[in-house]
Amino acid sequence: MATIRARKRTDGSISYTAQIRLFRDGAQVYQESQTFARKQAAQAWVRKRETELDQPGAIERANCQGATVKEMIDRYLAEMEKVRPLGKTKLATLKAISESYLGKLNDQDINSQQLVKYALWRMGKEGGGVQPQTAGNDLAHLGAVLSIARPAWGYEVEPHAMADARKVLKKLGYNMKSRERDRRPTLEELDKLLTHFRGIQARRPTSINMLKMTAFALFSTRRQEEITRILWTDLDEEGRRVLVRDMKNPGQKIGNDVWCHLPPEAWDILQTMPKSLPEIFPYSAESVSTSWTRACKILGIEDLHFHDLRHDGVSRLFEMDWDIPRVASVSGHRDWNSMRRYTHLRGRGNIYANWKWLEKVLQAPVKLGARTLK
Template sequence: MATIRARKRTDGSVSYTAQIRLFRDGAQVYQESQTFARKEAAKAWVRNREAELDQPGAIERANRKGATVKEMIERYLLEMKKVRPLGKTKLATLNAIGESYFGELHDKDINSQKLVEYALWRMGKEGGDVKPQTAGNDLSHLGAVLAVARPAWGYEVDSQAMGDARKVLKKLGYNMRSRERDRRPTLDELHRLLTHFHGIQARRPTAINMLKMTGFALFSTRRQEEITRIQWADLDEVGHRVLVRDMKNPGQKIGNDVWCHLPPEAWAILQTMPKERPEIFPYNAESISASWTRACQFLEIEDLHFHDLRHEGVSRLFEMDWDIPRVASVSGHRDWNSMRRYTHLRGRGDAYVKWEWKDKILQAPVALGARLMK
């Protein structure tokens, strides 16, 4: 049953409120109303909406309360925590989205227009005045939540909304893709950093051994999270390989275990670690990142991340004339396109062939503290 009532506004104009009320066995089971500026529009809405509600299960779907974006994010974080904690950047981004106005939207209200509006809001002054790449990262992390919300939990999420939003933003001229980093540490920067870490080790022997971590990350090309997960049981002593568990990959983040070759320099560093714990480097990945950041700030080394050591390591192998399959056997890359972003060559040959810190890193003593892991 539908009714349309005319209401006079304060400015003298007339609006039309269309109301739909549905009954079953004498009891009202659904009610909905919308207001329009024209009576014809109200009638058209009533016809279309009644046809939609006449479909099997439509009333039940319309009555469901649904879930907000914030609630979906919270559920996603809870489920992911059971498997493996998210990176701090993704975690912070998702929590920020949940606390924003977008977090109040219900699942069925999410569409491409709303996603475009959010991205434009983020790039505006009120939303933080971020770069398009940062807004693109927001959409990427949010997309991970929406991708599982419908098939896993039954939320009404338009599976095409994110793709359509990205197409629109691209047509509007926004480059939402992250800029590829080409930052590599210089030998002088590494010398300053390792000298700094050597001093810390002398004063506090049980601190994170950043000498070993830096050298191993550089020569193995491994990420900091991967390094802290490596166990002695993961080594292939004969093949000089290591099983990297849950290696980062866009299509498969959990259970993506890959055997990676360790160059001689990395293998030698690994063998100097004490076999007192199951983990070879029993440190917290976030603490490693914090130590690196503090050192760079203290030494006034700008824009150098711990992850840039992976970049340096891969580029070094190419400069030594290693071919793509051989480099990939170390880095774990599956294809050239993903490996290409790590290769910004400076010349030919091994810049570390006579590097003084190779022996210093090997000879550095290691004292594991009482509390190292999480």
């Protein structure tokens, strides 16, 4: 049953409050009201809502307490924290979304139109003027939340909202996919970086040994998070391989443990680390990233990420005429398509065959500082 009541505002204008009340077996099971400036709008809303509420299960869904996007993100972060902390990029992105205007919207309001609007806002001046690929990453991280919000928590999220939004943005001409990087460090850049890191090590021996971290990442092709998780017990001495735990992989990360072979250079570097702690490289991945970024800024090296060392390491193996299965046994890739983005060859041969820094890295002392086993 619906009623529409006219009310006089303090400024003399008239507003119309439409109220819907539904009863079953003499008991009220649902109530909802909205206020409009025009009576025709109130009548149209009543007709629309009564039709919607007449659908099977509609009243139960309407009575279900919803949540804002911010609340859904907070719940997602809390649940994921029980398993393993998220990467800093995904964590920062989700927190930024939760603090934006989108974070205030309710679950039932999230549809393809709202997601398209948010992506366009992010690419606009007010939203930060980001590249389409960055806006695409925002949607991808939010999509991880929305994909479980309905089946796991019962929130009213439109199932195909994200897929439809991406289709629309593609039709509008936006390429939301991440650009494949082809950046590799040059020998000159590595010379500057390692000289810089050696200077820091001389001044502060207990700081992160970025000499070892840099060279090991290059020759092992391991990501910084993977390196800092490796334990001495994860090594297969006879096979010269390492168990990489929770290796990054689309659709699976937690529990995705993969045995990866270590090239001779990486194995030799690893053996120079002290065995006083369970971790071989007992450093924070975030601190490693910070040290790398700060060094590049000081040295004027532009657009070089720590992850580009993995890119360089994989490409190097192909330049040495290693075949795909052999390279994959080091990198951990499961298929050629995902490996292809890391291969940008500069020629043939091993450019690090007589690299002056390898011996310096091997001879560099390591002092772990205050953190020791009791």
